[in-house]
Amino acid sequence: MGRPTSSSSSIDSPNHFAFSSTASSQRDLTTDLRLGLSISIAPPFVREQWPPMKAAVAEEEHECNSSTFYVKVYMEGIPIGRKLDLLAHESYYDLIRTLEHMFHTNIIWAEAEMDRDHYEKYHVLTYEDKEGDWMMVGDVPWEMFLSAVRRLKISKC
Amino acid sequence: MQKEMAYSFPDEVLKHVFSFIQSDKDRNAVSLVCKSWYEIERWCRRKVFIGNCYAVSPRMVIRRFPEVRSIELKGKPHFADFNLVPDGWGGYVLQWIAEMAGAYPWLGEIRLKRMVVTDESLELIAKSFKNFKVLVLFSCEGFSTDGLAAIAASCKNLRELDLRESEVDDLSGHWLAQFPETCTSLVSLNISCLGSDEVSFSALERLVDRCPNLRSLQLNRAVTLDKIANILRRAPQLVDFGTGNYAAELQPDVFSNLAGAFSSCKELKSLSGFWDVVPAYLPALYSICPRLTSLNLSYATIQSPDLIKLVSHCPRLQRLLVLDYVEDSGLEELASSCKDLQELRVFPSDPFGVEPNVSLTEQGLVAVSLGCPKLQSVLYFCRRMSNAALVTIAQNCPNLTRFRLCIIEPKTPDYLTLDPLDAGFGAIVEHCKDLRRLSLSGLLTDHVFEYIGTYGKKLEMLSVAFAGDSDLGLHHVLSGCESLRKLEIRDCPFGDKALLANAAKLETMRSLWMSSCAVSFGACKLLGQKMPKLNVEVIDETEPPDSRPESYPVDKLYIYRSVAGPRFDMPPFVWSMDEAVKILH
Numbered sequence: 001m002g003r004p005t006s007s008s009s010s011i012d013s014p015n016h017f018a019f020s021s022t023a024s025s026q027r028d029l030t031t032d033l034r035l036g037l038s039i040s041i042a043p044p045f046v047r048e049q050w051p052p053m054k055a056a057v058a059e060e061e062h063e064c065n066s067s068t069f070y071v072k073v074y075m076e077g078i079p080i081g082r083k084l085d086l087l088a089h090e091s092y093y094d095l096i097r098t099l100e101h102m103f104h105t106n107i108i109w110a111e112a113e114m115d116r117d118h119y120e121k122y123h124v125l126t127y128e129d130k131e132g133d134w135m136m137v138g139d140v141p142w143e144m145f146l147s148a149v150r151r152l153k154i155s156k157c
Numbered sequence: 158m159q160k161e162m163a164y165s166f167p168d169e170v171l172k173h174v175f176s177f178i179q180s181d182k183d184r185n186a187v188s189l190v191c192k193s194w195y196e197i198e199r200w201c202r203r204k205v206f207i208g209n210c211y212a213v214s215p216r217m218v219i220r221r222f223p224e225v226r227s228i229e230l231k232g233k234p235h236f237a238d239f240n241l242v243p244d245g246w247g248g249y250v251l252q253w254i255a256e257m258a259g260a261y262p263w264l265g266e267i268r269l270k271r272m273v274v275t276d277e278s279l280e281l282i283a284k285s286f287k288n289f290k291v292l293v294l295f296s297c298e299g300f301s302t303d304g305l306a307a308i309a310a311s312c313k314n315l316r317e318l319d320l321r322e323s324e325v326d327d328l329s330g331h332w333l334a335q336f337p338e339t340c341t342s343l344v345s346l347n348i349s350c351l352g353s354d355e356v357s358f359s360a361l362e363r364l365v366d367r368c369p370n371l372r373s374l375q376l377n378r379a380v381t382l383d384k385i386a387n388i389l390r391r392a393p394q395l396v397d398f399g400t401g402n403y404a405a406e407l408q409p410d411v412f413s414n415l416a417g418a419f420s421s422c423k424e425l426k427s428l429s430g431f432w433d434v435v436p437a438y439l440p441a442l443y444s445i446c447p448r449l450t451s452l453n454l455s456y457a458t459i460q461s462p463d464l465i466k467l468v469s470h471c472p473r474l475q476r477l478l479v480l481d482y483v484e485d486s487g488l489e490e491l492a493s494s495c496k497d498l499q500e501l502r503v504f505p506s507d508p509f510g511v512e513p514n515v516s517l518t519e520q521g522l523v524a525v526s527l528g529c530p531k532l533q534s535v536l537y538f539c540r541r542m543s544n545a546a547l548v549t550i551a552q553n554c555p556n557l558t559r560f561r562l563c564i565i566e567p568k569t570p571d572y573l574t575l576d577p578l579d580a581g582f583g584a585i586v587e588h589c590k591d592l593r594r595l596s597l598s599g600l601l602t603d604h605v606f607e608y609i610g611t612y613g614k615k616l617e618m619l620s621v622a623f624a625g626d627s628d629l630g631l632h633h634v635l636s637g638c639e640s641l642r643k644l645e646i647r648d649c650p651f652g653d654k655a656l657l658a659n660a661a662k663l664e665t666m667r668s669l670w671m672s673s674c675a676v677s678f679g680a681c682k683l684l685g686q687k688m689p690k691l692n693v694e695v696i697d698e699t700e701p702p703d704s705r706p707e708s709y710p711v712d713k714l715y716i717y718r719s720v721a722g723p724r725f726d727m728p729p730f731v732w733s734m735d736e737a738v739k740i741l742h
Contacts, residue, residue, distance in 0.1 A: 132437070
């Protein structure tokens with residue numbers, strides 16, 4: 001009964017990811033703790049309910065009970081934005097499909113393959129994170145992205 | 158006859174004198190002087206504190222103290238905070254409320270900690286006590302916003318509603334609107350534990366508007382940064398404020414509005430909240446920082462440089478709660494800026510990570526111990542420690558009253574010498590003669606308990622995990638710590654011998670918790686038989702303890718003194734070792 005966690009990736013990531021990723025892994029793992037699941041990264045012997053910390057109740061309620069997470073999405077050149085429920089999607093692929101449909105364009109993100117001859121047909125998908133930085137979508141695990149993202153922007157290539 | 162009259166005061170005079178005696182200890186002493194003082198005292202006791210709700214029954218309390226106006230009750234054992242006590246264990250307040258509803262019509266204050274409070278209990282409070290003023294539910298659970306609505310609607314003179322760290326079932330955001338327009342008496346409101354969408358913000362604004370005596374307000378995470386200014390401008394008299402979400406896109410007008418709102422709060426001394434902090438908004442606090450005495454940033458995922466900047470603006474800080482993002486460098490700044498610091502708590506940002514994610518070591522704590530001579534209370538999570546550092550801390554801070562150290566990996570030795578940390582903790586108990594609370598961690602042998610038993614004469618609460626070699630360790634503590642009231646132990650090789658040899662000691666303590674230790678079922682039964690004034694409860698969620706041999710260790714054991722006998726509300730996984738209960742089976 002373990003859940004894959006994202007904390008181990010924090011060491012190799014660039015600095016600002018390390019901080020936002022540990023923050024999200026803290027929330028992921030304290031959610032695990034609250035749900036009584038044992039943590040898969042526990043070293044030598046399984047230790048339950050350790051270290052002795054109170055689960056951050058309000059934080060988890062926010063995570064566990066909220067069934068929607070709407071973010072604003074702007075496309076470059078169009079002043080009126082849209083809103084999108086990220087929790088209605090299961091993965092980046094799901095999200096990209098929705099956005100391509102919503103904005104009638106091809107979307108570039110970390111895992112996309114582009115036809116370099118026709119780059120004018122593509123738009124790049126970026127997101128604003130908690131530090132206010134604009135990052136390309138798709139580099140970090142989906143759960144980590146969900147806890148860091150503030151809004152989305154689709155820019156011309 | 159005449160001699161007696163010359164030496165006795167009329168009851169009214171004694172009552173008046175007793176009214177100046179507030180502390181429970183002193184009141185208890187007064188009641189032991191003679192029968193008539195006992196009688197007078199019990200009729201004029203207004204406040205009762207019951208540290209274990211199962212130590213006494215409601216009826217007994219009411220019989221002895223008929224005119225109580227304020228009651229405080231605690232339920233579950235402390236380790237319930239760390240999910241070691243299964244759900245359904247107990248700590249129900251309903252029966253207390255039901256009995257007090259009849260006996261104490263003038264009850265004005267109820268303070269509960271780690272108890273199960275249902276909506277039915279809240280509704281009963283709302284309709285039974287006409288002069289109800291204070292409700293504090295600290296780490297409680299079992300109720301919903303419906304129960305809160307009943308309290309808000311009925312309690313016309315409510316002064317304090319504090320739900321800190323409780324679990325509330327979100328049914329509707331409109332309970333706040335139930336406070337009638339005539340309610341203007343609120344002094345303190347803490348709704349920080351409520352999840353999203355549980356609070357109607359406009360109702361909150363109107364409530365704050367009409368309560369001119371509001372001094373303490375803690376918002377919940379759903380309240381966004383742009384709304385803070387609105388609230389603060391309506392309540393510039395606030396002394397204690399908890400923000401909601403502290404994140405927003407950086408916009409100059411929002412920033413200046415916020416900064417202006419904060420600066421209008423001339424009495425603000427204490428801040429908390431700070432979920433999802435955007436560092437660019439921290440300077441909005443600078444105008445009030447010089448007055449701040451308490452800062453709780455334990456939800457704020459901000460990095461050391463921003464923390465250093467903030468802390469350097471707060472020279473009067475007495476209390477700081479922060480995540481380990483503060484790092485050693487941040488604590489060094491704290492040590493040089495905040496000479497009045499009395500309490501420090503550093504929480505881990507990544508408690509389950511194997512490798513350290515931040516540069517926080519024992520050095521940070523050593524720096525604070527050196528720079529802050531008034532330091533009294535420490536809670537520190539870190540990944541390494543040395544005996545040398547602990548000795549230094551002990552020598553720098555002989556006035557420590559609470560020292561809780563959690564080295565994240567159990568059984569971690571001194572990282573410099575690879576020795577156990579016995580000598581370091583020994584120095585703490587030896588130098589800090591007023592130490593009342595201690596939590597141990599790291600690699601520890603029976604020796605540390607020898608030090609604790611020898612020097613910890615004022616120690617009231619001890620928490621132990623993954624420590625010791627044998628029963629001798631437990632014996633040192635039980636035989637040496639004269640003031641011990643609460644002892645909680647997990648994952649230690651302590652068995653029957655020390656427990657049975659010190660059975661009488663257990664009657665002088667509030668409670669003992671032992672889980673994943675080596676106490677046999679047979680020893681528990683023996684203790685239950687021999688000590689009628691103790692409730693010996695075995696907790697086992699997998700199977701009944703008597704389905705195994707008597708020599709088999711029990712999973713969890715909770716022993717507490719009680720004058721009420723075994724309790725009647727035990728769930729199926731809790732077994733009482735009381736003889737009387739067994740006969741009924």
